[in-house]
Amino acid sequence: MVMEINVSEMRRVQLFEVIGRVDSTNATELGTAMDRAVDDGKSNLVLDLSGVEYMSSAGLREMVRILKRVKRVGGDLRIANPSERVREVLELAGLDSVFEIYPTQVEAVGSF
Amino acid sequence: MSETATSRLAIGARLEEVRRACDFVVEAAERAGLDERAIYHCQMAVDEALTNVIEHGYGFRDEGNTIELTCQATADRFVITIEDSSPAFNPLTHEAPDPTEPLDSREPGGWGIYFIRKLMDDVRYERIGHRNRLTLVKRIPAPALAGSPQGAESGLFPTRELDAHTAVITPAGRLDSNNSPQLERTLEAQLGSGKTWLFVDMADVEYIASSGLKVLVAAWRRARDQHGDVILSGLQPRLVEIFEMVGFDMLFHVYPDLDSALAARPVKR
Numbered sequence: 001m002v003m004e005i006n007v008s009e010m011r012r013v014q015l016f017e018v019i020g021r022v023d024s025t026n027a028t029e030l031g032t033a034m035d036r037a038v039d040d041g042k043s044n045l046v047l048d049l050s051g052v053e054y055m056s057s058a059g060l061r062e063m064v065r066i067l068k069r070v071k072r073v074g075g076d077l078r079i080a081n082p083s084e085r086v087r088e089v090l091e092l093a094g095l096d097s098v099f100e101i102y103p104t105q106v107e108a109v110g111s112f
Numbered sequence: 113m114s115e116t117a118t119s120r121l122a123i124g125a126r127l128e129e130v131r132r133a134c135d136f137v138v139e140a141a142e143r144a145g146l147d148e149r150a151i152y153h154c155q156m157a158v159d160e161a162l163t164n165v166i167e168h169g170y171g172f173r174d175e176g177n178t179i180e181l182t183c184q185a186t187a188d189r190f191v192i193t194i195e196d197s198s199p200a201f202n203p204l205t206h207e208a209p210d211p212t213e214p215l216d217s218r219e220p221g222g223w224g225i226y227f228i229r230k231l232m233d234d235v236r237y238e239r240i241g242h243r244n245r246l247t248l249v250k251r252i253p254a255p256a257l258a259g260s261p262q263g264a265e266s267g268l269f270p271t272r273e274l275d276a277h278t279a280v281i282t283p284a285g286r287l288d289s290n291n292s293p294q295l296e297r298t299l300e301a302q303l304g305s306g307k308t309w310l311f312v313d314m315a316d317v318e319y320i321a322s323s324g325l326k327v328l329v330a331a332w333r334r335a336r337d338q339h340g341d342v343i344l345s346g347l348q349p350r351l352v353e354i355f356e357m358v359g360f361d362m363l364f365h366v367y368p369d370l371d372s373a374l375a376a377r378p379v380k381r
Contacts, residue, residue, distance in 0.1 A: 002131075024163045025127045050350070054152070056159045057223040064218060071215070081348070084285060084318055085152045092230050093223060094211025103315065104349060 002026060004051075005033050013112050014042045015105070019051035022059035031062035034077070038066070043075020046108045050081035060093055067099065076100065080108035118184045123162075125170045125177035125196070130162045133181055137192060141250075144185030148286070150250055153231035154192060157248050160224035161194050161203075169198030169244070185252070189233075192248040201244060202237045203228070268298040277340065278309040278377070280370065284316035287324030295324060299331040299342075308340025309377065313370040315346030320354055332364065341365065345373040 003020040014037040022030060034045060047063065049055070067077045078100045082090060090096050102108035121136045123129035137158045141151040162179060170177045180195045208226045209219040229235055234249035269283040279302045283295050302310055310331065314320075332342040345367040347355060355361045367373035 021131075023130065023159060024167075025130070054155065056156060056163070057227055058163065060223065061220055064215070065220070068215060084316075085149065088149075089156070089227070092211065092227065094213070098215050098218075 003029065005030060007033060007037070009042075010109060013044045013046050013109050015046045015048065015109060017048040017051065017105075020053065022052055022055040024056060024058040027056070027058035027062045030059065031066060034062075034066045035069075038069055038073070038075075043070040043073045044112045045070060045075065045077045046080055046105065046112075047077060048080040048105045048108070049083070049086055050105070052083065052086055055086050055089065057093075060089070060095060064095070064098070076112070078102060078108045078111060080105040118182050121181045122178050123181070125166050125174040125179055125198075127163065127166055130159055130166070133162055133179075134159055136181065137183060140183035140185070141190055144183075144190045144252060146190055146250065146252060147290075150190075150252075154190065154248070154250055157228045157231045158192060158194065160227050161246055161248070164203065164224050165194070165196045165198055165244070169196055169201055188252050188254065190250045190252055192250075194246045194248070195240075195243050197243050200239045202239070203246070204235060204237050267294060268301060269294060271298060271302060273307070274311075274374075277307055278311070279307040280311045280313060280374075282313045282316065286319040286321075287317055287327075288319065288321040289323045292321070292323035292327050296327040296330070299327065303331065303334050303338075308335050308338040310335060310340070310342045311345065311370065311373055311377075312342060313345050313373075314348070314351060315369070317351060318348060320351055325354075325358060325360065328360075329363070343367065343373050343377075345370045 003018065003022055003026045006017040008015045016034060018030060037045060045066070063077065070077050080102050081104055082101065087096070090099070090101070100111065102111060119136070119140050121133060123133050134155045138151055138155050141154050146154065165179055166172065177197065182193045184191045203225045206222065206225055208229065209222045213219070228248065232248045233251045236247040238245045269281055272280040274280060281298055281302065283298070285291060287295055299310060312328070328342065335342050343365045346369050347366060355366070367376065
């Protein structure tokens with residue numbers, strides 16, 4: 001297993017728990033999973049990154065693409081618990097001020 | 113660490129091969145003694161560079177196209193070279209995207225090169241014959257001076273004094289055998305200066321190993337002996353799990369965040 005995505009439907013939020021490694025071979029898989037939720041009219045998304053050990057810019061690109069998409073329909077994509085390394089990369093790209101980032105999944109889900 | 117052995121790897125110009133190259137670089141960087149953060153940086157820079165060559169240089173045509181990597185460690189630097197035979201392309205002449213750009217006007221592309229430059233200490237491009245060569249350099253920090261404990265960084269974690277008996281300590285990162293001595297020194301310094309109520313805010317601690325747990329218990333014992341306490345707050349879910357597993361949740365007072373921990377502090381007279 002390189003990357004695993006667990007999707008759970010909650011009352012007001014669609015939760016995506018990602019485990020493993022997100023790079024250019026599989027980032028679109030993550031984007032597509034989130035696209036599917038938006039296609040179904042769900043635009044409040046939480047991406048739990050606590051299990052992501054590595055993410056390249058390909059993963060960030062998908063996250064930004066989905067964020068733009070859900071914002072257009074009044075939703076949001078919020079991030080829970082990125083590792084210190086992933087957080088550093090988010091900060092380098094200035095994405096820590098573009099995404100709402102929460103320390104825990106519970107807080108990210110509860111923020112909607 | 114001081115030898116200059118070079119390791120080499122050739123991969124096919126396919127995205128599926130990039131992971132193998134990343135593993136190769138991670139292993140070489142580990143052998144060179146880089147820390148976890150620097151290794152991550154090297155891995156990501158190589159990933160981004162290879163992805164660019166495969167996607168843009170070779171345009172996803174992998175028939176017979178290869179990319180050659182070398183890793184070389186000297187006393188103070190870890191050097192990665194990446195060579196390919198795609199058309200000449202100097203990534204350093206490309207304008208970098210702007211991280212302060214708001215969401216709507218953000219560039220979707222160009223971030224790979226941006227990261228390579230941010231993550232590495234030096235990046236050079238050369239065209240040699242029909243080949244592109246990108247050289248990525250990560251400095252290896254000088255080892256700690258002889259005599260400093262454990263040879264690890266001899267710094268202390270941030271500490272804030274609240275009163276003559278009370279201090280807030282905020283460790284961060286991984287409390288493993290590398291970093292636990294730093295926590296130990298920080299706690300010892302406070303206990304030694306008469307602080308017996310130590311609030312350790314763990315919100316930025318992402319992992320704790322047995323060495324870190326040991327340090328916390330030792331400080332807790334010492335504080336207790338002096339009628340104080342070590343009070344914890346802000347444990348991330350993974351840490352809560354570890355604490356429950358080893359029964360530390362019964363030993364320590366643990367609060368969801370620092371504010372509630374401080375609010376519960378007994379009033380001093």
